[in-house]
Amino acid sequence: MSLESMLVVAAVLFAIGLYGALARSNVIAVLMSIEIMFNAVNLTVVAFSRYVAPLALRQEIGSVLTGQVFAIFIITVAAAEIALGLGIVFAMYRHTESVSLTEANQLRH
Amino acid sequence: MVAEPLVWAIFLLPLLSFLLISLVIRPLLNRFAAVSGYLLIASLAVSLLLSVIVLLRLAQGADSSYAPHTWIDLGDAAIELGILLDPVTAIMLLVVSGVSLLVQIYSLGYMRGDPSIARYFAYMSLFTASMLGLVLSANIVQLYAFWELVGLSSYLLIGFWHDRPSAAAAAKKAFIVTRIGDVGFLLAIIYLFFHAGEFAAAGLNPLHIPDIWQAAQPLASGGAVLKGTALTLVCLGIFAGAAGKSGQFPLHSWLPDAMEGPTPVSALIHAATMVAAGVFLVARFFPLFQEAREAMMVVALVGGFTAFAAATLGLVMDDIKRVMAYSTISQLGYMMAALGLGAFGPALFHLFTHAFFKALLFLGAGSVNHASGTFNMRYMGGLRTHMPWTYVLLLVGGLSLVGIAPLSGFWSKDEIITAAWLGEGPVDPWVARTALALLVGAALLTAFYTFRMVFLTFHGEFRGGGAQELADAEASGRPQPTAVSSEAHLAESPGVMVAPMLALAVGAMLAGYVANPQWVKSLLGIPAHWFSYFVESAVLYGHRETPPFNWAVAGISTAVALAGILLAYLLYARVRNAGPVPAASAEAGGEDSEASGHGHAHAPPAPQQADPLERGGVVYTLLSRKYFVDELYEGLLVKRVFYRYFAGITDWLDRSLVDGIVDFTGWTTRQFGRLAVQLQTGQVQFYGAVIVLGAVLILVGYIAFGTRLGG
Numbered sequence A: 001m002s003l004e005s006m007l008v009v010a011a012v013l014f015a016i017g018l019y020g021a022l023a024r025s026n027v028i029a030v031l032m033s034i035e036i037m038f039n040a041v042n043l044t045v046v047a048f049s050r051y052v053a054p055l056a057l058r059q060e061i062g063s064v065l066t067g068q069v070f071a072i073f074i075i076t077v078a079a080a081e082i083a084l085g086l087g088i089v090f091a092m093y094r095h096t097e098s099v100s101l102t103e104a105n106q107l108r109h
Numbered sequence B: 001m002v003a004e005p006l007v008w009a010i011f012l013l014p015l016l017s018f019l020l021i022s023l024v025i026r027p028l029l030n031r032f033a034a035v036s037g038y039l040l041i042a043s044l045a046v047s048l049l050l051s052v053i054v055l056l057r058l059a060q061g062a063d064s065s066y067a068p069h070t071w072i073d074l075g076d077a078a079i080e081l082g083i084l085l086d087p088v089t090a091i092m093l094l095v096v097s098g099v100s101l102l103v104q105i106y107s108l109g110y111m112r113g114d115p116s117i118a119r120y121f122a123y124m125s126l127f128t129a130s131m132l133g134l135v136l137s138a139n140i141v142q143l144y145a146f147w148e149l150v151g152l153s154s155y156l157l158i159g160f161w162h163d164r165p166s167a168a169a170a171a172k173k174a175f176i177v178t179r180i181g182d183v184g185f186l187l188a189i190i191y192l193f194f195h196a197g198e199f200a201a202a203g204l205n206p207l208h209i210p211d212i213w214q215a216a217q218p219l220a221s222g223g224a225v226l227k228g229t230a231l232t233l234v235c236l237g238i239f240a241g242a243a244g245k246s247g248q249f250p251l252h253s254w255l256p257d258a259m260e261g262p263t264p265v266s267a268l269i270h271a272a273t274m275v276a277a278g279v280f281l282v283a284r285f286f287p288l289f290q291e292a293r294e295a296m297m298v299v300a301l302v303g304g305f306t307a308f309a310a311a312t313l314g315l316v317m318d319d320i321k322r323v324m325a326y327s328t329i330s331q332l333g334y335m336m337a338a339l340g341l342g343a344f345g346p347a348l349f350h351l352f353t354h355a356f357f358k359a360l361l362f363l364g365a366g367s368v369n370h371a372s373g374t375f376n377m378r379y380m381g382g383l384r385t386h387m388p389w390t391y392v393l394l395l396v397g398g399l400s401l402v403g404i405a406p407l408s409g410f411w412s413k414d415e416i417i418t419a420a421w422l423g424e425g426p427v428d429p430w431v432a433r434t435a436l437a438l439l440v441g442a443a444l445l446t447a448f449y450t451f452r453m454v455f456l457t458f459h460g461e462f463r464g465g466g467a468q469e470l471a472d473a474e475a476s477g478r479p480q481p482t483a484v485s486s487e488a489h490l491a492e493s494p495g496v497m498v499a500p501m502l503a504l505a506v507g508a509m510l511a512g513y514v515a516n517p518q519w520v521k522s523l524l525g526i527p528a529h530w531f532s533y534f535v536e537s538a539v540l541y542g543h544r545e546t547p548p549f550n551w552a553v554a555g556i557s558t559a560v561a562l563a564g565i566l567l568a569y570l571l572y573a574r575v576r577n578a579g580p581v582p583a584a585s586a587e588a589g590g591e592d593s594e595a596s597g598h599g600h601a602h603a604p605p606a607p608q609q610a611d612p613l614e615r616g617g618v619v620y621t622l623l624s625r626k627y628f629v630d631e632l633y634e635g636l637l638v639k640r641v642f643y644r645y646f647a648g649i650t651d652w653l654d655r656s657l658v659d660g661i662v663d664f665t666g667w668t669t670r671q672f673g674r675l676a677v678q679l680q681t682g683q684v685q686f687y688g689a690v691i692v693l694g695a696v697l698i699l700v701g702y703i704a705f706g707t708r709l710g711g
Helices: A003-023 A027-051 A055-061 A066-096 B004-028 B034-059 B087-110 B117-136 B140-158 B165-194 B196-201 B209-216 B228-246 B254-260 B263-271 B274-284 B286-291 B293-314 B320-340 B344-372 B388-402 B408-422 B429-458 B465-476 B495-514 B530-536 B551-578 B583-595 B612-616 B618-624 B626-679 B684-705
Strands: B069-074 B077-081
Touching: A003 A027, A003 B684, A027 A066, B004 B034, B004 B087, B004 B117, B034 B087, B034 B117, B077 B140, B077 B196, B087 B117, B087 B263, B087 B274, B087 B344, B087 B495, B087 B530, B117 B140, B117 B263, B117 B274, B140 B165, B140 B209, B140 B228, B140 B254, B140 B263, B140 B274, B165 B196, B165 B228, B165 B254, B209 B286, B228 B274, B228 B286, B228 B293, B228 B320, B254 B263, B254 B320, B263 B274, B263 B320, B263 B344, B274 B286, B274 B320, B274 B344, B286 B293, B286 B320, B293 B320, B293 B429, B320 B344, B320 B408, B320 B429, B344 B388, B344 B408, B344 B495, B344 B530, B388 B408, B388 B429, B388 B495, B388 B551, B408 B429, B408 B495, B408 B551, B429 B551
Parallel strands: none
Antiparallel strands: B069 B077
């Protein structure tokens, strides 16, 4: 497995997530798309950590886990974000009986 | 030499009285407001004492130069606070503090019971203090500051009864009209300031008054620092300021309206402070005027014309104070004409004597008002029997004003007319002859209007006073006249009012003798022409000898004055006492007796009679409307020219240019916001798309141009 293939997969994932986030009107779907984008980023970070971290550093310490630590952080933050986001979605649904993003434009005013 | 602090005290004591009254008594102790009058009187008494000491020392030839204190150093020029004590100053100090003192004593009676008496005395203190500061000033900027203070305090005093619209309007008019003249004075000061370099080259300070005198004198090396057209313009600027303050034509129109103030204020304004300041200013810069022949001619002609024109207006006024106001303008015209003719001593002599008899006349008018409740002479008459003291004192003042031989007015007016007769001044002979004709004519008119006033007020029968005037106004549907009281109590005024008049009457009788203008070498230790010699020693450069007493001139002026009095007697006293009541007046009389039930317990008032001068037709209309000068100023200058052109242009500029810039700024922002609002859709995905688009653009830009930016 090469770095390039990893990056290509990550880029495809990110593009899929971006499309979903911008194009879907269902809030749940948008949140899911955002999760996909997070994971694309995670993949990139871990791949760079594995392939690109300086050789000298790796020889000295044995292994470098910086990227992996970042990925764990991002997963944690994503979990929190989903919890919060779903809370908002529920509140919105109770209020408007809709989960459509196009109808959620009340904050414009 | 008098110690400098003592000289300063003359000015500082009334100022201290102003501060005490306005900052302590009025806000904190208004229950004791009556004290303020005594405070001012006490401070003025000390000032007067010091003024007398200063005058005596100066007359004995004491050194009187005081080093000025620098206030602001401006390089070549310096604004200083200093004392310029010369004979002119000494005389003015005496006149101002003396007349002011008597007027304040009179005010105790006249203003008794007024709720704002503390405010009244505070303004009076400020007025007197500014005038004393004005005459002491050694620096032209210092003088200008006091000059404006005099203007301010006269504004406050004329508008003292500010709840009367007419008083408020008169105060505003006085302030604005004098301000027009002050522009000229200010321009003269600015000119001096901008030529400080030339002064400094000659070792002079362009703002120090004696240095300004020096600058107008030819130097040893030939040519003066200040000469030619520039000197004439500076002189005319100074004269413009003086004309505004002294009510010279065409800036006279404020002075009769200034009668709206309390009568003691009018007395002070007309005798000692405000209007005398103008004459004093020209006298102060006389060494400049002497070198500027054209300016002297302007001064002489304006003065002569004012003396005559104002006297004609005095003929037809019904308001006793307005008669005196025009009389003041006329007498100031005499002084200005005298200055213009180079008769420096006589001008100040007339200022000196005029202060006494004019203050006396005004206080007399206030006394008459106190008894009759009105200033309108049509409703007076017959007061002679009710108030004999006032009658005699007013008669003394009137005779002095007319210039009848033993009284002071005669001596001073005679010196002025002699100067015009001889025409030895720096002006052309035709100017002197014109001035002579105008002044002699004015003397005739003065005698006439003065005795018209005396006959209308004191002779004949009482015509009802203020109560009758109010009733007549009601009957004919005219608006109620202001400053008229129906509480007439025909009796002599209290002693506190009569005593100052008595003192002024003594002055009006004897003041002429300080000049000793007679053929006697020495009168009670006063040498002949003492006053003129004393005063003219202030003019350092080439003063003239005072002409000796001239029998021809004295004869002419006395004959003219007697003719005027005779005319007034024939028209007003004799006809009114003997003539039958005309039919028209009889009808009016019927109404009168009906209206007289309105609450005054005196015998039915004598009927109104037409003023004999009304037969003058067009001329009478012209005069009673004051040559339409007010209409000219209000209707034409202010409404047409000023409102339409000046105000129109500034209005247009304000609306289109100033407002336009502001409106354009607002309009642009608004339009921009209207565009920006289109972007805010509330669609969060649209925002996201824009963010992505932006990120992509940045990325593309970075890839395309990154190397060139050093990335």
